Amino acid sequence: MAERTFGQIPGYPEGTTFDSRAELSEAGVHRPLMAGISGNARDGADSIVLSGGYEDDKDLGDEIVYTGHGGRDPRTGVQVSDQALRGGNLALAKSSLEGLPVRVIRGSRHASPYSPESGYRYDGLYTVDDYWHDVGRSGFLIWRFRLLKVPTVPSAAERVGEGRADYSAAPRRETTVLRVVRDTRQAREIKALYDYRCQVCGTRLEGPAGPYAEAAHIRPLGAPHDGPDTPDNTLCLCPNHHALFDHGGLVIEEDLTMTGAEGRLTVHPRHRISNEHLRYRREHYRAPEEEPRPAARTTT
DNA sequence: GGGCCCGCAGGG
């Protein structure tokens, strides 16, 4: 078994097309012949294929919301039970935690303006920006992974000796920056209100240029969550608790007690926090009930 | 080795 390779495969630049899954596998661009996700729980996911069939997928080009696997009838492809954070799904979550690049391949059967006319096409590297669970069209629990394109910069080797005509001939999509700028005026005001102390642990980080804290959104900004950039959707957190919150390891209950941290969330009298947004976060990011958390890996 | 999976070809 060849070792798993993350990032671009030498000899197969972005835009390379393949006739079949067998060719993709042979090239090492996406090794499994049928599965959509290549990877494991330990190392993360190195590639995925969008080939249609998953009704909850969203493809906006530079942003993809990819559906995890599992819970489908193998014959019909119909979702008949809940998905779990296992196998390839866990691999993609691992890639998110580690910030690993995922090769994305689109197939012609995937209904999207970004799909190739025929066969499969390697479309570059993406990062797994976020993952959460949702109720899919089928009514069953699905895991969802937001992938964002890593902007492609031509390497020095590619630039050297490259004629202008060649450059203009290369098909390049315009890259849309989808990230919302997070530190708005209201975010700064919330941080000032708490004097840069974490609402979870009270930590105040002080550097020579001043204090540092992060504004965390409770209901995430951007589709499909569409949380607002408003004070009632913003928390002032230290980097550790921000990361823990984003990855579902810190849950704020309705009474402001916390799962994953001691005590109760500190809330300033002049800071109203939306219960609705807190509920949204719990519903989509907390580990599902029947989902046993994977055993933590210890480094020895 | 078992079970899973965003194939694929072939036939109706």
Next chain:
DNA sequence: CCCTGCGGGCCC
């Protein structure tokens, strides 16, 4: 078009 049988590679 839809359905069926037969799959290879890989994770666990």
